[in-house]
Amino acid sequence: MAFATGPISIQGLTRGSEQRNPSVVALGGGHGLSSSLSALRRLTTDLTAVVTVADDGGSSGRLRGSFDVLPPGDLRMALAALCDDNDWGRTWRDVMQHRFASDVNQDEPLNGHAVGNLLILALWELLDNPVAGLRWAGALLGARGQVLPMSTVPLSINGEVLESDDNESLVRRRIVGQAKLARAGSGGLVTNVHLEPADAPACAEALESIELADWVILGPGSWYTSVLPHLLLPDMRQAIASTTAKKLLTMNLSVDTEETAGMDAAAHLEVLGRYAPGVTFDAIIADESKIHNRERFELAAQKLGARVFFSTVGVSDGRAVHDPLRLAAAYHEVFTAIGS
Structure with a gap:
């Protein structure tokens, strides 16, 4: 398959004879969600990121513990991924991702904190509303889409x-x-x-976005801590199961991680089926070079109701990192093949 070298057009996406700008909701957290957003913002202007809020490490964990707020780190990364490819967008992306590191004082309280985490925290304190705070942060950055928390309470x-x-x-x-x-x-x-609390409320705006979407995309990302949580929260799982949107799962490029050691790609799919038996998918994107037992993987995908699309989606140097343009091309192929 050939890959574009610039923004990809979605002129061919249709529902019936009507050209569409698909409404896409991307679920996940951390670097995996950033990868999917970096690809998807090249395909649509109607894009919503729904982000896990269970992070308790690093800067996010410190702020969460000190201020009793949602962990801002994964939300910050999603906002940064939605920044435009112009001087304004690139500058604000870098500002949001910048971390303080003092060479003079290792005990400096700002050490390790990302500027974007502190900005989001300030907006939350001023507005007393996590969704409104993220909306204002997105407006400042000129983000191509909106970012919402999975839940409005820390998990x-x-x-x-x-x-x-x-x-x-x-x-x-x-x-x-x-x-x-x-x-x-x-x-x-x-x-x-x-998840705890097990009965935590899902973000109402996130549930509405899933209900109204043309596509709901889950993954890539840390399987147990970024992908699976969306299926563990009862209201979110029900929304994903009942939406009329097409559902697409994006596989990781590396399956043998500290979190999932010993699990092959098919086992990743089996985890989702075990924890959320009522959720099916229309399509799965996987890099065939990372699938060591294609027959076993396709059988696991079939149990989830999904058609597998094999695409080369990693960066060219062989690292287990998704290339935004290649991933965008893979998403476009799925959107075109299955339709909205």
Whole structure:
């Protein structure tokens, strides 16, 4: 497949004979969501990012603990990914992502904090409304789309890991928090992943966006801590299951991470089916070079109701990083093949 070298047109996307600017909702968090947003903003101007709010590490964890707010880090990264490719957009993207680091005083309280996290926190304190604060941040940046939290209350994502003890017997160890869970798979099999509070409300604006979307896209991202949480929150899971939108899952380029050690690509799909049996997908994008057992993967995709689209979507130097233009071309292929 040939890849464009500039912004990709969506002139061919139609519903019936009507040309469309598809309404797309992208779900996830962290670097994975940034990758999908960087691709999708080349395809549509009607774009909403719905972001996980369970991060408890780094700058986000410190601000969350000190001010009892949503962790701003993944929200900041989504806003930065929606910045335009002009001087204004690139400058504000870099400002939002800039982290303070003092060479003079290692104990400086600003060390490690991202400017964007502090800006978002200031807007939340001034407006006393997380959605309004993110809307104002997006307006300042000239973001191509809106960013919404998955929930308006901070969440904790917890789980258990099955591992061998000194007697080679399996023992179950409880893991509390996103930062620890993200590394837990290297010690054993991660199980019983859940959110607390279990009955937390989903963001009303996020639910409405999913209901009205043409496409809902989940992934790529850390499977247990960025992708799965959207299916663990009851209201969000129900919205995803019941929407009339087409649903697309984007696979990761690396499956053997600290979070998912020992799991192949098909096992990633099986995790979603196990935790959210009522959710199906219309399409899955995967890089065939990362799928070691194509037959097993396609069978797992079939159980989710999905058609698999194989595309080369990684950067050319071989790193496990999505290339925005290649990923945009893959999304465009799916949109055209399946339609809205």
